[in-house]
Amino acid sequence: MAAQFGRRLRKGVTTTAVAAAAVAALAASQAPGATTDSAGGQTTSDATSTPDEATDGDGATGDSPYYTDLPPLNSPNPSPSAGTGIDTSGVTEAGIPATVLDAYKQAEATLREKKPGCNLPWQLLAAIGKVESGQARGGRVDADGTTLSPILGPQLDGNGFALIKDTDDGAYDGNSTYDQAVGPMQFIPSTWAWAGRDGNGDGREDPNNIYDAALAAGHYLCRNGWDLSVQDDLDRAILSYNNSTEYLNTVMSWLEYYRRGTHEIPDGTGTLPTDRSDRVTVPPSASAAPKPKPEHSTTPKPGTKPPGSSPSPKPPTAPGTPTTPPTKPPTTPPTPTDTVDHLENAGVAQFTAMAGDTFTERMSARAETDAGRTVAKVRIRFTIAGDTDTTFTGGERVATVMTDSSGVAVAPALQAGEQTGTVTVQATVAGRTVKGVSYKATVTERAADSLVRTGDTPLTCTPGGAFADAVELKATYRGEAADKVAATAMIVDSVLAGTPSDKGPYFKDADGNAVRTWSLTTDANGLLKLPQLYADDTEGTFLLRVTTTGGATTTVALTVKKADEPETPDPSTDPSESPAA
Template sequence: MAAQFGRRLRKGAATTAVAAAAVAALSASQAPGVTVDGRGGQATADTTPAPEETADVGATGNSPYYTDLPPLNSPHPSPSASTGPGTAGRSEAGIPATVLDAYKKAEAALREAKPGCNLPWQLLAAIGKVESGQARGGRVDADGTTLSPIIGPQLDGNGFALIKDTDGGAYDGNSTYDNAVGPMQFIPSTWEWAGRDGNGDGRKDPNNIYDAALSAGHYLCRFGWDLSDRGDLRKAILSYNNSTDYLNTVLSWLEYYRKGTHEVPDGTGALPVDRSDDHDRVRPTPSAPATSRPGSGSGSTPGKPAGSGPSPKPPTSPGTPSTPPTSPGTPSTPPGAPSTPPTTPTPPQTPTDTVDHLENAGTAKLTARAGDVFDERIRARAETATGKAVAAVRIRFTVIGDTDTTFAGGESVATVVTNGSGVAVAPALRAGEKTGDVTVRATVVGRMVPGLGYRATVTERVADTLVRTGDAELICAPGGEFADRVEVRATHDGAAAGKVAATATLITSADDAAPNDKGPYFKDADGRAVRTLTGLETDENGLLKLPRLYADDTTGTFLLRVTTAGGAALTVELTVAPAGTTSPSPSADPSESPGA
């Protein structure tokens, strides 16, 4: 059975005080735009993501996380120190070898795929520490897969987000609710589109640290964020788990790891203790003071020594009733009569609550050649049951199926807020190399209404013109090898036609495109003669250089025809003759006069 996060013990009061001070300092240094409520958490207004910044519940479904903060001492203690103040820093700075390797490989991959993101591996390490304690201290096998699945609490709305099952229990073993999964704690619905294969085994496994780290990197780098910019860095972290406390905790570990870290053996990493959902605290009793939650101080009453027992009830002033007086005209409740509980006001409806359905907002037929950007952009309109437009609603567009077609930036999902006309316009689609139909689905974030499907068609790359890049005569002696290779250039509408499929055939005659059974030939991998080559493709510049040609003992002039997708064709003459002779043209007829 999938292992659950275990109950965590509470840290001592000293550690709690240090954590509270560190969080307060980080909160004070925040850029404008994020507010903090009275409990140190993100205010309600800040929990609504900005347009195109984050999905409704982030990567983790706002699951619980470890709240331990790094020690204040340096991560680089004296080499001879094995105990004392420096030991904690060295222990906390150590990252299990395989886990550290996964973070660094993910950084290298993102440097190639999205160089403008400037993702530091230390950010992945900070998130990995907060989400799973670096895969439970590095309890992974040689391939990076956790020795047992890391499954967070079920997201049933009881203190967490409410996310009903989206994967049939495939990732989390829960067919009723979703759970965050793996060392980077992805919820199944996010993993479905964000998951990447980081170790090249052909699988996308959220419990593999290489897959999870690369996926987290791509998730943090979406929307064109530059993580070297403080504002974009904050947005990216909040999109992972939408909490100011979470943001501050990750930032503190990021700075700590930037100061220095080192590799430790797998399975020996320092394990965190406190977690954001740890409610197993000592409750106040008449004989003992209340134990505080992290960040709330020592738990004693201000102005009163800790442990001195409950405060005596203050005396009642003469003439002052012990209960508040009844307002004039308000009937008092008869003794023994049941009191009427106060009614909870019904929260006002949000724009999302009023959405009844989605409509196509004028999107026409979507067609593009492989590698091109679709001219048309997908538009969806959110409407009430009476057809009224609904503004300020988040619409999620998802590219579905086995396709390499994506939105701009290489992502397969985008969230857009409807405008004043109730219309959300998806980012431009870029066709991949896989041809055929692609489905893009639009859904309302936070509202269970039927989605809207759009079909886009990717057609193959084409060329309309083929020309030789050289004009040298192609001559070979019988049984020999042609000195020059045939090279052609393909264009479409005058521009280079790259990655266009092509075929080369040594044809029988100008009027008969069947392969010839004699004359020049290519060689296959085993050295056998072949006279038709398929699966050819022009390069990025539209160039195609054919393999070397050979001649059998048959003399004469022969024809090589090259064709491409889109109908471009070129016929090239090849001459096989003894040295010093010239073969007649393939179209020559002895009965015709020289003039003809």
């Protein structure tokens, strides 16, 4: 068992108002850089609460108990490579159930777009999820991300905990007297009322759904303008979730552990924590002495049989007496995910895009039963495998999409990186190990289909001199500027020449040597700006040929000739003489 921090008993407070004041004061003393106002409430220089992101004095969880298990000392590296399917190898504690991990990453992607200044890492959500519920009790969730059974904290009745009377009429926690923390991220109903979010797009804000709860936790941690890449703000955010120094230290331990590497494991197979902050271990010295065995008595107690007597036989059943058959436990109907037998490719077979471009075609998978019937409302996970910088739109390497009424899930568009070659994308059923689909996508070099000179000034030079005008060209692809396209410039002496000339105009390399071949790349506007051109003593007309990846080519004439000499007047003619009459 991992070492754990010392536990503490929580003292009850008489009212919710007193609890809120105590929490605010403790947060002020624990959060680095925090101050308190005249009423004892915590203040920060950038606090900007909005009506839908109010600050709750009881924190997200009402300071409910949490798991105090610490991560192992061994680093989870090397972790199994992403995109190789479900892999349970490596350090056990580093494994996060597939659907739970997907929810954390989706929440991070959403917050990156909605609140980019927050810099929320998904590993922080994983750390809090581990401490609050053991990753939804080891990933016991359905394909939609909803817990298979409710996860409830103890009722906050002031008996060892804060006193928070019912705020939701039992709608979330089933308790109409006191509030209880609910779901995998352990929100109390009063906090969920303003922090709740719909993370899985089903139109509901359910604290028992890991997608909803993870997104809500992300928004909660990103309020008040906090930047979680700054340690002080990170401490404040964690303490606002549960106001305890031990809680802060435990979450930070798991955050650093997950940052060193994690891997995906099947839903329902996660490691369950064992130690909680509201359980106090009794030292062996304080345990009661064993009770002595009672003295033997030959007189049996009323209603008991003497030792060694045979058990009384059961009375026989009268003929014709009906017997009640044993009641079978109710069976849970299979979910749509349970009926899936395999996935099929529901789109095209080939995917190609140039480096830096978005793929035109999108990958799609169809969920089918063993009989070939399509299955709707099934989560399909698309994972980019291997060492590549190609991602889905938004920079993610994993995307989870629910099948529509026709059983088809369409992945987000692929965004090609700068690495060329083949990219593999795998589609699997979230929470199931069934036959999936593998796609191949090809990333080609950036190319141009047109190349023209931006100016029309003739390029001339005297022998041994330098060309006054620089050469600039523009590359386009399908009418748009072609950026980062490789090109080669070569000085040739004829249109058909395949090798550079050995005389005439030239470029200079870094050592000042004459070279007649030059490699360069277009800028962000598709422009090619060639370096200074020089001429040797050879007169004549030469050609500057420039070719880009993709086959776009243009030639520019380069003329080397002596300067024209001024005309000399005829000495036999005297300009002072007047012509004859």
